[in-house]
Amino acid sequence: MLYFGIIVISLMGSVIYVVGKRHTAVMLELTEMRGVAVANSIAAVVRNSLLSYDYVSLQQAAETPIHDNDVLYVVILDKEGMVAGHSGEPGRQGQRADDPTSRRILAVNDVVIQTLNGSAGKPLLDIAVPVHVQGTAVRWGTVRVGLSLEPLLASLAQTRLVLYLLGAGAVIIVLLAARFFSRKVTVPLQNLARATALVAKCDLDHVVEENLVGELGDLARCFNTMTNDLKQSQDAIRYHNQHLEQIVQQRTAALHQKAQELEKANAELKEIDRLKSDFLSNVSHELRTPLTSIRSFTEIMLDDPQALTESERREFLGIIATQTERLTRLISDLLDISRIEAGEMRCRVEAVHLQRIIEPCLETLRTLAASKQIRVRVEIDPELPTVLADPDRLSQVITNLVDNAIKFTPQRGVITVAAQPASQRAPLGVGPERGGPAGMTSTAPERQAYVLVEVRDTGMGIPRDHHQRIFDKFGQVGNVLTDKPQGTGLGLAISGNIIVQHGGAIWVESAPGEGSAFRFTLPVAAVPESVRVTRRSIRSGESLAADAEQHLVQALERTSAGKQVLIVDDEPSIVVALTELLEPLGYRTVGCQSGSQAIAKARELEPDVIILDIMMPEIDGYDVLRLLKSDPATAGIPVMVLSVLEDRDKAMALGATEYIRKPFEKAQLLENVRALV
Amino acid sequence: MQHPNPIDPYILVADDDPLTLKSVSIVLRGAGMRVVTVSDGAAALAQLRREKPRVVVFDVMMGSMSGLDLCRLVKSDAALHDVYVILLTARAMQRERQEGLAAGADDYVSKPFSNRDLLARVQRALAPSRPRP
Numbered sequence: 001m002l003y004f005g006i007i008v009i010s011l012m013g014s015v016i017y018v019v020g021k022r023h024t025a026v027m028l029e030l031t032e033m034r035g036v037a038v039a040n041s042i043a044a045v046v047r048n049s050l051l052s053y054d055y056v057s058l059q060q061a062a063e064t065p066i067h068d069n070d071v072l073y074v075v076i077l078d079k080e081g082m083v084a085g086h087s088g089e090p091g092r093q094g095q096r097a098d099d100p101t102s103r104r105i106l107a108v109n110d111v112v113i114q115t116l117n118g119s120a121g122k123p124l125l126d127i128a129v130p131v132h133v134q135g136t137a138v139r140w141g142t143v144r145v146g147l148s149l150e151p152l153l154a155s156l157a158q159t160r161l162v163l164y165l166l167g168a169g170a171v172i173i174v175l176l177a178a179r180f181f182s183r184k185v186t187v188p189l190q191n192l193a194r195a196t197a198l199v200a201k202c203d204l205d206h207v208v209e210e211n212l213v214g215e216l217g218d219l220a221r222c223f224n225t226m227t228n229d230l231k232q233s234q235d236a237i238r239y240h241n242q243h244l245e246q247i248v249q250q251r252t253a254a255l256h257q258k259a260q261e262l263e264k265a266n267a268e269l270k271e272i273d274r275l276k277s278d279f280l281s282n283v284s285h286e287l288r289t290p291l292t293s294i295r296s297f298t299e300i301m302l303d304d305p306q307a308l309t310e311s312e313r314r315e316f317l318g319i320i321a322t323q324t325e326r327l328t329r330l331i332s333d334l335l336d337i338s339r340i341e342a343g344e345m346r347c348r349v350e351a352v353h354l355q356r357i358i359e360p361c362l363e364t365l366r367t368l369a370a371s372k373q374i375r376v377r378v379e380i381d382p383e384l385p386t387v388l389a390d391p392d393r394l395s396q397v398i399t400n401l402v403d404n405a406i407k408f409t410p411q412r413g414v415i416t417v418a419a420q421p422a423s424q425r426a427p428l429g430v431g432p433e434r435g436g437p438a439g440m441t442s443t444a445p446e447r448q449a450y451v452l453v454e455v456r457d458t459g460m461g462i463p464r465d466h467h468q469r470i471f472d473k474f475g476q477v478g479n480v481l482t483d484k485p486q487g488t489g490l491g492l493a494i495s496g497n498i499i500v501q502h503g504g505a506i507w508v509e510s511a512p513g514e515g516s517a518f519r520f521t522l523p524v525a526a527v528p529e530s531v532r533v534t535r536r537s538i539r540s541g542e543s544l545a546a547d548a549e550q551h552l553v554q555a556l557e558r559t560s561a562g563k564q565v566l567i568v569d570d571e572p573s574i575v576v577a578l579t580e581l582l583e584p585l586g587y588r589t590v591g592c593q594s595g596s597q598a599i600a601k602a603r604e605l606e607p608d609v610i611i612l613d614i615m616m617p618e619i620d621g622y623d624v625l626r627l628l629k630s631d632p633a634t635a636g637i638p639v640m641v642l643s644v645l646e647d648r649d650k651a652m653a654l655g656a657t658e659y660i661r662k663p664f665e666k667a668q669l670l671e672n673v674r675a676l677v
Numbered sequence: 678m679q680h681p682n683p684i685d686p687y688i689l690v691a692d693d694d695p696l697t698l699k700s701v702s703i704v705l706r707g708a709g710m711r712v713v714t715v716s717d718g719a720a721a722l723a724q725l726r727r728e729k730p731r732v733v734v735f736d737v738m739m740g741s742m743s744g745l746d747l748c749r750l751v752k753s754d755a756a757l758h759d760v761y762v763i764l765l766t767a768r769a770m771q772r773e774r775q776e777g778l779a780a781g782a783d784d785y786v787s788k789p790f791s792n793r794d795l796l797a798r799v800q801r802a803l804a805p806s807r808p809r810p
Binding site: 281284285286287288289291292293294295296297299300303304307319323 | 694696697699700701703704707738767773787788789790791792793
């Protein structure tokens with residue numbers, strides 16, 4: 001602003017100076033021309049007088065007043081440079097004009113214009129014009145006119161004043177305009193520039209004044225809109241960043257957790273791997289030990305039969321026989337374990353009398369027990385109901401438990417095998433997670449009646465921390481390298497699985513030095529009340545007991561004999577499994593593998609029970625149920641739904657009589673079929 | 678079977694399976710060796726201190742002390758380190774064989790073994806020209 005003012009003022013000054021100068025020059029020239037004209041007119045008048053030296057006329061001519069009031073004097077000089085006439089001082093006529101000014105005039109035969117200082121220092125213009133005769137250059141005299149410059153100078157001064165005033169006015173106007181311009185344009189522009197710098201530094205909260213004229217207002221509004229948009233997008237970005245950070249944190253935490261889980265799983269896998277490796281090593285040892293004896297003694301007998309005595313031969317053959325037996329048992333255990341692993345362990349349950357199972361088992365083990373002078377006691381409740389069990393598998397369990405007991409009981413110990421009715425499957429919490437005794441338990445719905453079987457010994461007992469491991473298929477107590485009593489530790493794992501398959505539970509109660517008690521439960525076979533009464537009434541006669549049992553089995557068979565079961569499942573293996581389960585118990589079964597076939601068969605055969613799958617192609621179980629229930633001919637047939645689905649209510653609402661989920665407990669299924677027929 | 682004779686080569690056999698002990702002793706005694714059998718590591722150690730055998734046959738898998746441990750003890754004992762150790766094992770995997778040889782065993786026989794093979798190995802161990810380990 002200051003520089004601008006200085007520039008404007010100096011420009012204005014220069015203009016005024018140049019204009020003034022030029023004006024002065026022009027005015028001076030005009031005055032000179034006027035002076036020359038006056039002098040020339042006088043010269044024309046006085047020429048003849050000069051030629052004739054008529055000094056009186058010349059004095060008169062000089063004194064003749066001139067209208068121009070600025071003519072100060074008129075002097076006429078003759079041919080010789082004498083004063084011939086003088087307007088102001090007539091007395092000077094005839095005097096030689098030899099002052100410096102006159103000498104300069106006379107030296108030149110032409111017009112001479114000089115600026116002189118007159119009286120009192122007032123400037124004047126002296127104009128001298130030579131007088132020539134027409135057509136010649138002969139100078140006959142000179143006319144000098146003095147013109148006052150005072151009026152001219154005064155006029156010039158006035159003009160200059162006006163110019164200065166105008167200039168000042170113009171400067172003021174320009175400065176005011178500049179100030180206005182600055183306030184309306186420069187300051188807002190500066191503000192915008194500052195705001196832009198702030199925006200560049202990411203300060204988006206700055207707002208510029210919008211109330212500005214014209215395009216500046218538009219610019220300011222655009223600027224504010226821009227910062228606002230920027231701010232919003234920045235906020236959005238910040239929000240997204242925070243969100244992203246949060247997600248990253250969550251993901252990191254999740255990853256961390258996953259890593260820990262993986263580590264844990266890895267550790268578990270390593271443990272399993274170690275157990276498997278130990279197991280393999282153990283199995284190898286268990287297979288090779290009897291094989292070693294068999295091979296060695298066979299070779300001994302083959303090499304030199306004559307050198308052996310008869311008793312030695314018998315002894316060695318006996319060894320070979322028992323070791324072969326041991327090997328066979330081991331291989332069958334291994335096969336069982338692999339069946340369990342593959343989920344192919346099958347139990348064909350039927351109503352079983354425990355006495356009939358326990359006694360033969362003990363019979364085969366008595367020799368072994370006797371070799372250690374161990375007494376085996378049997379305590380079986382005479383009121384014991386029959387249980388649902390696979391007789392072969394049950395024998396396997398009992399043999400295994402008693403065999404173990406003999407193995408771990410020292411000389412002259414006592415082993416007790418007891419059986420009694422029980423109202424629950426197991427004491428609360430069997431299993432590693434439930435805080436109860438170590439063991440395995442079925443997860444099938446609890447039933448009303450069980451039989452509890454116990455094998456108790458007076459052996460060395462088992463430390464509490466080993467309890468769960470003995471049921472694990474790879475978890476034989478102790479390390480095979482350091483612990484003796486042999487075995488792969490498969491027996492209990494197999495027994496546990498068998499009992500669970502039967503819908504029962506098995507567990508151990510033991511402490512070091514106090515002996516061990518292995519207990520297991522089996523579901524009671526549902527026995528018609530009438531049969532029980534019959535049995536009780538004839539119990540008195542011991543000899544009649546066997547007959548009574550015979551009756552019982554017959555009665556049980558009667559409940560199922562000839563009853564027809566329609567099995568509907570699109571999975572052939574299920575149909576086969578159910579058929580295998582039901583036929584040995586006296587049921588007649590018909591299988592079909594589609595909904596439409598099922599409806600046709602149901603109408604045709606009117607079976608006693610229908611076992612129905614839900615998830616089948618085309619016509620599903622629900623549709624079959626609807627169709628069966630809508631037809632009076634089939635509406636009365638009880639339908640047991642057997643499905644992997646967990647939608648009991650829907651099936652029951654459609655008229656199903658019972659609902660069992662796959663995979664099913666065989667005992668439970670049988671019980672339900674029995675209840676329905 | 679012959680009666681033990683103090684000048685016969687003395688063999689110590691340790692195995693927790695009584696039947697293995699029985700068959701091994703029948704085979705070795707039949708070849709004129711003097712055999713002492715023990716059924717665990719501790720007894721084997723006691724017997725080793727009582728009388729130094731020419732050859733020992735140790736089962737790897739025994740109750741309280743494994744044949745590998747016994748083998749290490751024998752080989753680190755200045756008085757016993759030249760006893761020829763044959764390990765008998767039901768573990769036939771290569772890793773286990775290496776483990777046995779690393780423990781300093783001179784020979785390694787997998788169960789089930791042939792009587793003749795075992796006898797041949799023991800006799801080779803007894804031969805005066807056998808290379809020192």
